[in-house]
Amino acid sequence: MKSLFDAEAFSEIKNRIENLAEASPRQWGKMTHGQMLHHCQGPFNIMLEKVDYGMKPNWLAKVFFKKSLYSDKLWRKNLPTAKFLREKEHRNFNDEKAQLMRILDEFESQKDRTEWTPHPGFGYFTRDQWGRMQYKHLDHHLRQFGV
Incomplete structure (x- = not known):
């Protein structure tokens, strides 16, 4: 899996976001384009400690889901969204x-930082895991809208 800490992957993601248009056809899911863009800010808000979503440590998530956040295997379409990141308002x-x-x-x-505060729900991630997770999440939703 690519890492958003890699300059080439970072540039690729930014270009894909630039190419996203309101007319880009949704391939799956229920979120609008604006809701998806707002939703994609959530993991960065957590990583950059900008928003406290009130998450609690979850040992089940750590054991059964954490590795899928940064593995090479793509997420399937229509995965359920974490409750605190669901978008219902118009954006x-x-x-x-x-x-x-x-x-x-x-x-x-902040790409040169080597240590990050542990994720409130999943615990510690290495720098590489954070970068791969952020890339994977954005890639998933950009594919959702065909870019």
């Missing part, structure tokens, strides 16, 4: 796209 496409690009730039500005 403005252009505003959310701009905000996701800003948060990506903030993430990139």
Whole structure:
């Protein structure tokens, strides 16, 4: 799996987000384009300690799901979304796209960090695992909208 800490993968993701349009056809799922863009900010908000979603440690998630967050195996379509990251409100496409690009730039500005605060639900991730997880999540949702 590519890592968002890799300059080439980072550039690829930013280009794919730039190519996302409101008219891009949804391939699966229920989220609108704006909701998906807002949803994709959540894992960065956790990593960058910007938002406390009230997550609690979950040993079942650590044992059965954690490795799938950064493994090479793609996630299947229509996976259920974590309750705290579900989007129900209307989200403005252009505003959310701009905000996701800003948060990506903030993430990139911290690429040389070697230690990150443990994830509130899954615990410790290495730098490589964080980078792979962030890439995998964005890739999944960009494929959801055909980019």
